[in-house]
Amino acid sequence: MSNYIITIVGRPNVGKSTLFNRIVGKRDAIVDETPGVTRDRHYAFADWAGKFFTLVDTGGYIPKAESIIEKAMREQVQIAISEANLVLFLCDANDGATPFDFEIADILRKANKKVLLVVNKVDNEKKEISAAQFNQLGLGEPFTISALVGRKIGDLLDVLTQDIPKKEKPSTDTRMKIAVIGKPNVGKSSFVNALLGTDKHIVTQIPGTTRDPIDSILKYYGEEILLIDTAGLRRKSKIKENIEFYSVLRTIRSIERCDIAMLLLDAGQGIDKQDLHIVENVVEHKRGILICVNKWDLIEKDENTAKEFEQKIKMMLRVYDFIPVIFISAKTKQRIFKTIEIAKRIFEERNKRIQTSKLNDVILKVIEHHPPSSTSGKEIKIKHIVQVKTSPPVFTFFVNHPELIQQAYIRFLENKIREKFGFEGVPLTLKFKRK
Template sequence: MAKPIVAVVGRPNVGKSTFFNKIAGKRIAIVEDQPGVTRDRIYTEVEWLNHKFTMIDTGGIEPESEEIIPAQMRRQAELAIETADVIVFMVDGRQGLISSDREIADMLRKSKKPVVLAVNKVDTKEQSPHYYDFYELGIGDPLEISSALGLNMGDLLDEIVKHFPEEGAEDYDEEVMKVAIIGKPNVGKSSIINKILGEDRVIVSDIAGTTRDAIDTPFTDGEDEYVFIDTAGIRRKSKITEHVERYSVIRSLAAIERADVCLLVVDAEEGITEQDKRIAGFSHESGKGLIIVINKWDLIEKETNTMNHFLKNIREELSFCEYAPVLFVSAVTGQRVMKVLEKIKFVSNQHAMRIPTGTLNEVVGEAMLLNQPPSDKGKRLKIFYATQASVRPPTFILFINDKELMHFSYQRYMENRIRENFGFEGTPIRFINREKAGGDK
């Protein structure tokens, strides 16, 4: 099941970023005593009572303001609301209820999403003098918290997870390859899909307006079943054109969570941007298969080694996902577009590949002979045994004598040896280091 998404919304300066940082356990959002300082939506992975979810922090909503930055922040918050499964509506317990809160409450009621009303900045055990005023919002029972001091945070998280969708059947059968088309607006995501679907393939149905506001297109190619999860609708929905690409991450979050394989579509003329890195990073962190598709390749003037130079730059900019294959295509001319489908099938199989334990341990043992494990203060790392715990992404458990001795560089070496022997092209690999009970330290 895809992880639920929780959006934290409210007018500026009610303490959303402080709350977000407290939950995340690290300082991620910028926190200042100036309204509207959190301009970019930030996300983090959260786990509470065995529930894993993605939390989105938004800039403050200023309903009546038409200045450029507040207008962008408002649109960003609206997108977060559209994407979320549960919304935390934060208000200020010191200042009390104001008109902006009422307007935001109206917006939230129209969304038909579950809303948890958090009254922040209640830093003592005494009830806020404004507590009962917040019932006017018609959102439900207010829950008083202090993000700064961490008061009642557990109660709030309990309330959030109560509203998560019940775990049940997936949207599609397991054999269906779920592919998220991600990237900035106007890079040609829809054009690539249309080109693929136009080649004598059977379109099963178009399912629009899902809860995640992506557009699902299931289709078959021979005996293979696919569904494209398209996030290209962002620009059509937005009236704001300035910096609209920043909002594409919000739309991408839910699509990536539902997918097995992600196609990161990049504009060849622009090259890899910071936004592309952010979106690729979320795919990587989520453990999804990844294919980098460089579109509009027909517009690039070619010289000797143009493609190699471009590929080198991609590997430098996206060094954390060197495993991802790169395709240079043109949705307009159709150049290499049909190779995309072949690569999706290949990466999907790699993402779900399982290695027999005996074969895996032969490779691990040989790797240790070729490059002796590191030692520290006379103690040397020992890897007793390895096994593959799961797929999508391939996850390996290494039983070792001491976790402190497993350096990042040696784990990377072990990953490279596994890739050399088994492939795993297009998929991240995860390692879990587990100290063997009674193992020789």
């Protein structure tokens, strides 16, 4: 990301996420009419006329917040402001300058940051004139826009980026990307915070407090790893709010973006059908996967507890028994960095290519001893095998009757490839072509 950081702050529901999405050019932050839906800082890389910067979308700022979430939001906004080179203070033309706006203006003055006052939802001449009332906030002449329709966004970006020097566009990101996923309240944000050694994510005991995925950089022995902390996944049948619906979509998109998915379980709850649904989602996307059993410090155990727990998980996983399992505690930091070592190993396995001659020598011998069953009086002959792709690995089997290969035999061949060549934590694709 760029070193120049622009942070958007303002009261709840003034249009911060709409403006964020308008600038970034994609629907990246959750946008909903419910005040306070953007509860954690959200980062995105953006550019304008060859100038690159990091844009931060913050939760709605409530200066004298009472609830746990509102207090956490306030702290997060204060952190985001402290990181910023420029603060974009967004107000709502429809509401006028409110007492909250005055309080935020006072806080920004004390922060000693460069501030641009922007009044949103100005889509006609009458509102343009009334926007002058925001002068009384004491932050200079307000800049008027309409984020929803895109009015004066180009002019706004000219002003926002005037102090940023032109740079070469960064090269394509080759860092390993890890998505931290799981049901609500299994400790995803606590886990990411423990890895980072910071309190970047809102952490409370209320399920679903991380609604948007947040990207963080973990520097691990000189290597940069991208961590994506996602919203808690919920089954579609249980989604009652638009916000939760968007969160599920965002988590699925996070799976699409990642190389490795770390599925966190709560040791006190074990694994259930919803967790299996998440596993299926990851496997369908052909991403590497690791199961992390969190809160292990709270479990009474003897020398066999971990082994028995792992066996129960493997029984539930069945066809997904290639997924490694590790027992951790985000709270005590027990084995949290071991998860990164395993993720790195899975990443390497996902990028591994088996030499064609070696693949055929080994697997054709297996097929010779355990050939596919004849069907409809037709003998099935597999003649050649090639690994045609890595990341994710894809194997093509050339066969005389590909349509007759049964699912059980495909599973048998996949198990043999794993037995002979590894691929722990990596979904494989086996294709059959006529020859």
